[in-house]
Amino acid sequence: MKLGYYPGCSLRGTAREFDESLLAIAPGIGLELEEIPDWNCCGASAAHNLNRELSLALPARVLALAEKAGMEEVLVPCSMCFNRLAVTRHELLEDEELRKRVSDIIKMDYQGTARALNILETLGKLFDEGIEDKFVKPFDHEVACYYGCLIVRPPKIVQFDRYEDPQSMDELMKKIGAHPIDWAFKVECCGAGLSISRTDLVAKLSGKIIEDAVHRGAEAIIVACPMCHANLDMRQEKVEKLKGKKYSIPVLYLTQAIGLALGLEKKKLSLHRHMVPVVFPPREKPAIESKSKTKTGKVAGQVEE
Amino acid sequence: MDALRKKARELLESGDSEVIIGYGEGSGNRARAIFVQKPEETERLILDDRCEQNLAVYLLKREVKSLGKPAIVARLPVLRTILQLAAENQLSDGDVAVIGISPDGELVDLPDFKAIEEYVDSLPLELSPEEQEQLEKIKNMSIEDRWRFWTDEFSRCLKCYACRASCPFCYCSTCVVERNIPQWIPVAPHGQGNLEWHVVRAMHLAGRCVNCGDCARACPVDIPLNLLTQKLDEEVFSNFGLKAGTTSELNYALSTFKPDDQENFIR
Amino acid sequence: MAEFEPKIIAFVCNWCTYAGADLTGTSRIKYATNVRMIRLPCTGRIDFMLLLKAFAQGADGVIVSGCHPGDCHYTAGNYHARRRWILFRSLLDFVGFDTRRVHFAWVSAAEGAKWAQVVNSVVNEVRELGPFEDYQKLARVGVE
Amino acid sequence: MSRIGVFICHCGENIAATVDPVKVAETMSRVPGVVHAVDYKYMCSDPGQNLIIEAIKEKGLTGVVVAACSPRMHEPTFRKVCAESGLNPFLCEMANIREHCSWVHEKSDITTDKAIDLVRVIVEKVKRNAPLYDIKVPVTKTALVIGGGIAGIQASLDIANAGHKVILVERDPSIGGHMIQLSETFPTLDCSQCIMTPRMVEVAQHPNITLYTYSEVEELDGFIGNFKVKIRKKARSVDENLCTGCGVCMQKCPRKKIPSEYEAGMGMRTAIYIPFAQAVPNKPVIDKDNCLYYLKGKCKICEKNCPAEAIRFDQEDEIIEADVGAIVCATGFDVLGTDSFPEYGYGKYKDVITGLQFERLASASGPTLGEIRRPSDGKEPETIVFIACAGSRDPAKGIEYCSKICCMYTAKHAMLYKHKIHHGKAYVCYMDIRAGGKMYEEFVRRAIEEDGVNYIRGRVSRVYEQDGKLIVKGVDTLLGSQPVEIEADMVVLATAAVANTGAEDLAKKLRVSYDAYNFLAEAHPKLRPVETNTAGIFLAGACQAPKDIPEAVAQASGAASKVSALFSGDELSREPVIAVVNRCPPPVFSTCEGCFICEQACPYQAIEREEIKTRDGKLIKVVAKVNEGICQGCGTCVAVCRAKAIDLQGFSNEQVYAEVMAL
Secondary structure: OEEEEOOOOHHHOOOHHHHHHHHHHOHHHOOEEEEOOOOOOOOOOOHHHHOHHHHHHHHHHHHHHHHHOOOOEEEOOOHHHHHHHHHHHHHHHHOHHHHHHHHHHHOOOOOOOOEEEOHHHHHHHHHHOOOHHHOOOOOOOEEEEEOOOOOOOOHHHHOOOOOOOOOHHHHHHHHOOOEEOOOOOOOOOOOHHHOOOOHHHHHHHHHHHHHHHHHOOOOEEEEOOHHHHHHHHHOHHHHHHHHOOOOOOOEEEHHHHHHHHHOOOOOOOOHHHOOOOOOOOOOOOOOOOOOOOOOOOOOOOOOOO | OHHHHHHHHHHHHHOOOOEEEEEEEOHHHOEEEEEEOOHHHHHHOEOOOOOOOOHHHHHHOHHHHOOOOEEEEEOHHHHHHHHHHHHOOOOOOOOOEEEEEOOOOOEEEOOOHHHHHHHHHHOOOOOOHHHHHHHHHHHOOOHHHHHHHHHHHHHOOOOOOHHHHHOOOOOOOOOHHHOOOOOOOOOOOOHHHHHHHHHHHHHHHOOOOOOOOHHHHHOOOOOOOHHHHHHHHHHHHHHHOOOOOOOOOOOOHHHOOOOOOOOOOEO | OOOOOOOEEEEEEOOOHHHHHHHHHHOOOOOOOOEEEEEEOOHHHOOHHHHHHHHHOOOOEEEEEEOOOOOOOOOOHHHHHHHHHHHHHHHHHHOOOOHHHEEEEEOOOOOHHHHHHHHHHHHHHHHHHOOOHHHHHHOOOOOO | OOOEEEEEEOOOHHHHOOOOHHHHHHHHHOOOOEEEEEEEOOOOOHHHHHHHHHHHHHHOOOEEEEEEOOHHHHHHHHHHHHHHOOOOHHHEEEEEOHHHHHOOOOOOHHHHHHHHHHHHHHHHHHHOOOOOOOEEEEOOOEEEEEOOOHHHHHHHHHHHHOOOEEEEEOOOOOOOOOHHHOOEEOOOOEEHHHHHHHHHHHHHHOOOEEEEOOEEEEEEEEEOOEEEEEEEEOOOOEOOOOOOOOOHHHHHOOOOOEEOOOOOOOOEEOOEEOOOOOOOOOOOEEOOOOOHHHHHOOOOHHHHHOOOOOEOOOOOOEEEEEEEOEEEEOOOEEEOOHHHOHHHOEOOEOOEEEHHHHHHHHOOOOOOOOOOOOOOOOOOOOEEEEEEEEOOOEHHHOEOOOOOOHHHHHHHHHHHHHHHOOOOEEEEEEOOOOOOOOOHHHHHHHHHHOOOOEEEEOOEEEEEEEOOEEEEEEEEHHHOOEEEEEEEOEEEEEEOEEEOOOHHHHHHHHOOOEOOOOOEOOOEOOOEOOEOOOOOEEEOHHHOOOOOHHHHHHHHHHHHHHHHHHOOOOEEEEOOOOEEEOOOOOOOOOOOOOOOHHHHHOOOOOEEEEEEEOOOOOEEEEEEEEOOOOOOOOOHHHHHOOOOOEEEOOOOHHHHHHHHHOO
């Protein structure tokens, strides 16, 4: 599958491991990415609180560039970016007047042919083409699939998965041999909006998520959003202080988990960049008996180097 | 031809039919319709390329009806006419004995409507290459040229209604042009009235015309009237998949519909 | 010289378009004065000869409008009408009659705004085409 | 020569502001055939009407044209005026110079000219109007009531008590509908079954009511006063005449674990079953999808044990045909599908149930004999949360309307819970409390103040299980949007009331319209709330929109009185705007040639065949004939008739032609 690619700022900064791991697994799963030339910031997460036209113009330019490059579908891994691009396309197609205005601002005519794909949708399509046999090292772990707020919302616009109880990531994880747990915080907010201003609230909100995941026996939290990752991984120490207990539960981008299943080295997948080390101590019995099937004979332990 | 005469003679002698509607020698080396009532007169019947008139037109004429139970020499257009008239409740099975004539002049035994339907079904109903070519010629004109072409043709119309008289489907005892409350179509043969008449006539034949061509042949000023009905026949088939004169059950384009008929021209 | 004002005759069904045009009125939506409406129970009732007569009477354009498919007050009248117009239009076109002067629309009882928009756009299009002299001239062909 | 009177209305300023009525009147007065033309401020007012009455008398008018508002507004008014002054009402028509002229154009001569045109057109038409007379149609004085819930039952009884025959058709094996499932009813808390069952018995025993349960309307044609209905009586696999309802078959049936529809899945039933103890009729049916015999071809235990030998495995559906004059549609509602609430874990957690299921738990005749016990382990819930507006008023769930009954039954549920489990804690999470109705607000206050139910204003975002508790996450908007988390033992969702399954199909069969939510549509939201736009078909109860019992009953009685009114005479009269086939002198007799294309085109099968014969009975020709009872006057036949042999009264070729020619 050949797609346009919009990394966005975070994947070239705080979330570079998302970018690196995606590019690392791409060949293995038959994904070919062409980066949008001269792309710019999508304006998240500030612009739409300040100036509507600006918040539409920034993503519109990105999409227009994609159109110019003849791209119809653009993979946007960062769910914040994805949300902004999807919303922008939706609003501009709804309102011809606005579309014209914005086109003037960006000095390019955005037609609406180019559209953003989120990482779950894209991988879902690829996995449907029956590539299970490629996963030579099943990711045999209890995982909590954490979608966050943005990938499935607002439902009217993104029209993807069940927004209150999404399943797409769970399906992907099953395919690579993981065992998604049934938990309650899949689409709970991690506090991203406050991750700089009110770290105490972030710790409180993210705390609940980590607490429940661990409580239900997850060995790892799988995410698809740089903000979620930052809050759950980087802030985990703060959470532990707040809660007064140790979790040290690794937080992986789904691309990293897939990479491991593909048998790629940790380094290639930039696992070393995480705050919480990505190691899987031998399982003791989880606090709650999880619904997942009994393990395949394979001994769980550290991920082989 | 002998087979035809023999068959006709049998029909009259057996009393199955009282009059044979067929072709005979006319003036100026033309074939004309004749109405044979005596077995010995069946010798007057002829059958060759000159015999192209749609004899079915006589089936509904009161004068011919008065001659008694008819048999008719029936080439394809006549056969289709009979089916269409049946569909329109003007003929019932058994009203007329059919002496079917195949395209290559052989006699075909067609005892009832069902047989006719099957036989018609086995024959090609497309326009002849010449007809098709003429139709395409006009379709390919610019709209202005078409307007000029037809208004010019219609300008010759005398409102003699020979086209109507020759058409087996113009069986209304009182034609709409004869109605004067209201006077739908002006009597005077001016361009506008003529156009209205021919448009109305064509619309009334849409989905019913079997393309026998008699209207054009009958026209004393040689207006190619059959083109109008041919065009509509084409539309009826391409839009609704219907062809007139192929079944004795009524399945008429303008009294039926499909919810998904095309409407790209409607706002 | 004043701009040419086309004469438009509209044949509408009583239940959808006539009511729709009533709504245009009650909502005070302004539209071109050129149109004269003739009310019939159903588009199924609209004989194609009426359209010819409208042109004979000097109309520069004609509108035929009724209920959307499925909404017909008489369940199917508009479907029959639609077939009639399919054939009538193609025949007119075949004889070189400019079908840009014959317009068909579905305007429901709720589409007051649409009615105004239909009338205005037809008026503008026909104004572009100018007076329907071709057809008026015909009335003199053969008499003079 | 016709003598037409033209009356131009100013409609106050509505017309006069942009059209010059005086000029219109003055112009009209010069139109040939017009003998009288006046303008007046309000034609529909008494003085205005008198102008017309006097003119008809003094000027001997043969036709009246009122140029004013839309005929859809006042045509009946003015036609009545004419009728009262001895002029046939169909000689009166209106020119619409308000909606179609003064309101849509600026003040100018052009606008006035248009008005003049519009009036002239109608004048030319009226010149050619013929007096018409209402058509009388016979009425079959039998009503069909579809649906045997409280609305259908009420309608049936009212019509039957008025002395008319009623056919009541119910889809389920017993009548009773949703009401019979309820425990107590608000605001009086009287037991639903106690007030319902007597009515059900009355229906069963009423001499004027024929009851078909386990039956559905298959097909309907005809028209007001003369409908023909086909009813499919589904095979019960039980001979109702022999069956005594002893119930042995149910005790013996090996299939005992089938979720009971009546118990809303809270209890189980057998494959051969009587839905509930007080069912009417009290005869079982065999559920073919679950019966071993129908599934595997062997068992027949019920047959072996039936003392009355009433089991009939070979019984087949039966089609019953009936003539009815009017129809009451009372098909009720359903509750929103369970898969609509992943965030509330419905279907995932046993102890998250719907309001209807709670009714069964609270009902003395229910699976727990009225004790509130949670489905998972049968324990008494110490803490219970009721979530109002589960789906309702929620565009995300595709339901933007208010289900109307939930606020009240939720208050009732909370109350019943507190009455049964005094120490228990009951919470209601709500958006707004809508308690409009006699004694309703007081009822809710009682739940809050006397029974101590905790009302929390705010939406619930999620329900999830944690260590055997249901965690209800919500917000309290009255405490400054404080997040709220309640550890509950049981959660009850006030799921939205939606149109009943099959409502759309039925609507199509009956040719009545329905809204975007598949609720059946009334003819007018305010003034004709129990009629549909199909004459002779009426609505009762929740099939039209969510309703509580008093409303449903009131509407049912309304529909019943409409039907009784319809049945009050032996025939009803309808507008004579219908098609007619012409007749003319011999030898033509009629210009109809009997091609019967009109017959195929007619949407109502109103075209019949008529034989014209000589005096000595010899057939001359077969021509079309319009059944004036069936014809609705669309005129499709007129347009397809080449010979113009068929014409439409009130919109005749002559009239319409004249209208065009007036432009």
